[in-house]
Amino acid sequence: MNPCEQQIVLTDEVFRLLRDMIYEISGIYFSDDSKFIMESRLQQSVKRRQFTHFRDYYYFLKYDLKRDEELASLIDIVTIHETYFFRENQQLQTFSQEILPELAHMEEKTKQLKIWSAGCSTGEEPYTLSMLILESPLFHDWSVEIYASDISQNVLQSARRGIYQPTSFRSTDPYFQKKYFTKETAGFKINDRVKKNVTFLHLNLNDRERWILLPAVNAVFCRNVIIYFDMTAKRRVIEGFYGKLKEGGYLLLGHSESLMNLSTHYALKHFKNDLVYQKPLLAKHG
Template structure:
């Protein structure tokens, strides 16, 4: 007997199939969709069902569950469901706290090692990671230092775009033109390419924040930006991600979350620190 009943109707996401697909996506990525987000879930996943020419969501689930041996289609499904909206210099209060307060503190505390490590977790197409690199350069505090910035995301597609480092005009809507002129070169098609000096500062990797040991190869960080990521997790996945971020920070390191995010409802070892420009968390 088949797990799901056969259907010849138009693509309709039944309750049982929704729950099965949702749980499969959740266990792989931590992304959580409740009934309020069901329509968005269905609309975005419908594109994958149609792309593979399945006649039902049920058949698509069975394919993911039993035939997608290399996990490539599951990754495409996660990619379709994840939100990748971002742009340069997004949420400026946090960036002001980083550039004007955190960086001077790190310049003093790390003066013996002359090394700086920053992680942009959930970096999407790379705008945040490159923004942080620009702020480090603009500060003028880390000349001849060993500066490494890691950008990570669960999506190989957006990591490839970040690595390419080429952006449309809309990505610069919150960024000063002088900075665009300094750190990007305009291309014939109207896009803007990151200059080599900035590109060399940033390395991009695929990282799943809720996967066991996902941070082991990354090293210890002075600052982690994880903005507008935890809001898409339920409490269990959020706790796993917080544990990953805590392990990856050195003692005294800083965690910067999105403006709408907080650890107040989570069991967390971080302490909340009030800076002049924003609130951040510290290990």
């Protein structure tokens, strides 16, 4: 953008209208002190539509017949997509070394493992999970399904392509990069055996009716996603995860996140190097 180009001012009133619209669609909440962030992020969108006021942009989003495409673009712009392979590796070690053997024991009759990566962004998380499962000798003859969902169509397109730049590997052991990726001109392409376990879905966590697309799962990864929600949306999503988890299933949040003041349904399970939330197993009557 030309530094001399005039900035379009976002008034307090229209900020609140846009904030409420974004919240209603996505559950993402912008506090009063984040008006400048919204104003900055949406400048180009307003000018691209050749509006001179944010109010005109708001009316377009609310009433225009072509609003769906712009709403998708809006959500893509205001959401954060920072991710990389093997993020929060200590938790992943707990998952690989302790949780997966438990799940293998729980599902030894069905030989089916189902995991949901909620807010998967450009795919690094679900592909990481797929690699860890491929590394385990416990699941070689199993049906493994990793459902990877995001609200942004753009990041899902990128995830399906499965081509990554060096920044995505900043926490990756060279062993995994060498074994599961092929160097191409455009970047590093993930192998098909990793991809085959992962199904990408366009899903808004705030739209619980769409959750019917997903089966009951053994584990939910939702890391650094609900930090952008307000308390009401957080509770709704966390309770929704509880409903989707099988008994004994696990909910893995980001290292800075907790269920304090959100839910009392989960048990906090202590592993060697981490604490993880679990949907309790019902007591069996003998």
